[in-house]
Amino acid sequence: MSDDTLLEVRNLQTQFDTDEGAVRAVDGISFDVKRGEIVGLVGESGAGKSVATASILRLVDSPGRIVGGEVTFDGKTIVGFEDEPDARGNPVPRDDMLSDEEMRTDVRGQEMAIILQDPMESLNPVFTVGTQLKEIIQLNRDLPSKEAKALAVEMLREVGIPNAEGRFGEYPHEFSGGMRQRVLIAMALACEPSLIIADEPTTALDVTVEGQILNLVSDLQERYDTSFIWVTHDLAVVADICDRVNVMYLGEIVEQAPVVELFYETKHPYTQALLDSVPRPDQTVEELVPIEGVMPEAIDPPSGCRFHTRCPEAREVCRRHEPELREVGDGVTPHAGACFRHEAFDAGYWESDPIETGVSNFGDQLLTEQEEASQ
Ligand SMILES: Nc1ncnc2c1ncn2[C@@H]1O[C@H](COP(=O)(O)OP(=O)(O)OP(=O)(O)O)[C@@H](O)[C@H]1O
Ligand code: NI
Numbered sequence: 001m002s003d004d005t006l007l008e009v010r011n012l013q014t015q016f017d018t019d020e021g022a023v024r025a026v027d028g029i030s031f032d033v034k035r036g037e038i039v040g041l042v043g044e045s046g047a048g049k050s051v052a053t054a055s056i057l058r059l060v061d062s063p064g065r066i067v068g069g070e071v072t073f074d075g076k077t078i079v080g081f082e083d084e085p086d087a088r089g090n091p092v093p094r095d096d097m098l099s100d101e102e103m104r105t106d107v108r109g110q111e112m113a114i115i116l117q118d119p120m121e122s123l124n125p126v127f128t129v130g131t132q133l134k135e136i137i138q139l140n141r142d143l144p145s146k147e148a149k150a151l152a153v154e155m156l157r158e159v160g161i162p163n164a165e166g167r168f169g170e171y172p173h174e175f176s177g178g179m180r181q182r183v184l185i186a187m188a189l190a191c192e193p194s195l196i197i198a199d200e201p202t203t204a205l206d207v208t209v210e211g212q213i214l215n216l217v218s219d220l221q222e223r224y225d226t227s228f229i230w231v232t233h234d235l236a237v238v239a240d241i242c243d244r245v246n247v248m249y250l251g252e253i254v255e256q257a258p259v260v261e262l263f264y265e266t267k268h269p270y271t272q273a274l275l276d277s278v279p280r281p282d283q284t285v286e287e288l289v290p291i292e293g294v295m296p297e298a299i300d301p302p303s304g305c306r307f308h309t310r311c312p313e314a315r316e317v318c319r320r321h322e323p324e325l326r327e328v329g330d331g332v333t334p335h336a337g338a339c340f341r342h343e344a345f346d347a348g349y350w351e352s353d354p355i356e357t358g359v360s361n362f363g364d365q366l367l368t369e370q371e372e373a374s375q
Helices: 049-058 100-107 129-140 145-158 177-190 207-224 237-243 259-265 269-276 316-321 369-374
Strands: 005-018 023-035 040-044 064-073 076-079 111-117 195-199 227-232 244-249 252-258
Touching: 005 049, 005 269, 023 040, 023 195, 023 207, 023 227, 023 244, 023 252, 040 049, 040 207, 040 237, 049 064, 049 076, 049 195, 076 100, 100 177, 111 177, 111 227, 129 145, 129 177, 129 369, 177 207, 207 237, 237 269, 244 259, 252 259, 252 269
Parallel strands: 040 227, 040 244, 111 195, 195 227
Antiparallel strands: 005 023, 005 064, 064 076, 244 252
16 A cells, blocks of 8 residues: 555445345445545445445445455555455455444544535534534543633634634524534544545535535645545536546446546546536536436346446447456556446457447547547
């Protein structure tokens, strides 16, 4: 693990054991978060974003369980298994894997904090906002009550709550949605974590308030040098604050790139479809194309490339073989994609017959090197 890497996720697999069978909600994802970086996790509802972050926090509840892979955080083993499973085929945790107790006392709320979509889930309605924030500060820093309170007020001010001193004594229900979300950000920062995991924290807010919160997070990120994993289904949010992005589809990462690369050198048809389905300043509304079809169920994913049933570029090879995430960029900027259209794959895509998916072609928006060369 290189020095500036804070979190390393390798081939992480999390499944839910249901009566109908195993739902492989997260099916072998790998990505890194460097220190001081905001990494996006984007994809449609059901892609596995929340299960992925819950796995990193070790907060997956039964019938869900982490069944494979490795997660290393600041030198600690969050997830790590022996090479051989036990007699019943279940993974065996390695000795260096943190216990549930260690996760609770040393990692969550200390080194990793979480911000969820609904602040009311994380705030206690019977205590004032100030009391809750002060308590977190005292848990994390050995400060006398008076100083902890002063710091709490200072933090409320820092996240942009007007009249912070006066509002210290108010209850969560007296705050608007946007203000509550600011309180949660203050609470997360009060732990002085090195990583904050934010799961769609601005989805319920209107766009103006969302924009204010995103600006705030960018500012605070710079000041505190905190790393973030930002979960969202919204590419506009990704464009706003992320440094690098992972695009998830049906439990897998299909594209991974720095944010500008993702938008301007798109390598995966699913990412392209996501981009075409959201308004952009350089497009008219008429040019918007919704993504066709619905994402298939994770319990019974399509064969081959999981996106092939909805992909306008799908060919026979995509139905038969599954492309893994590979380096497909220009060799300068790291850019990974899981699509046979790229030269890095030698799967015979171009000789393979197109398959009829009932989805129209994207046109010339997704030219590959080969296509460009043949034009
Ligand atoms: N308790 C559970 N039992 C069975 N399957 C589950 C359970 N929780 C989640 N799943 C499945 O895991 C998959 C991924 O869900 P997840 O909540 O991670 O999606 P998501 O990308 O966060 O979606 P959203 O944008 O709606 O939050 C889904 O197919 C979901 O049905
Ligand atoms: Ni989710």
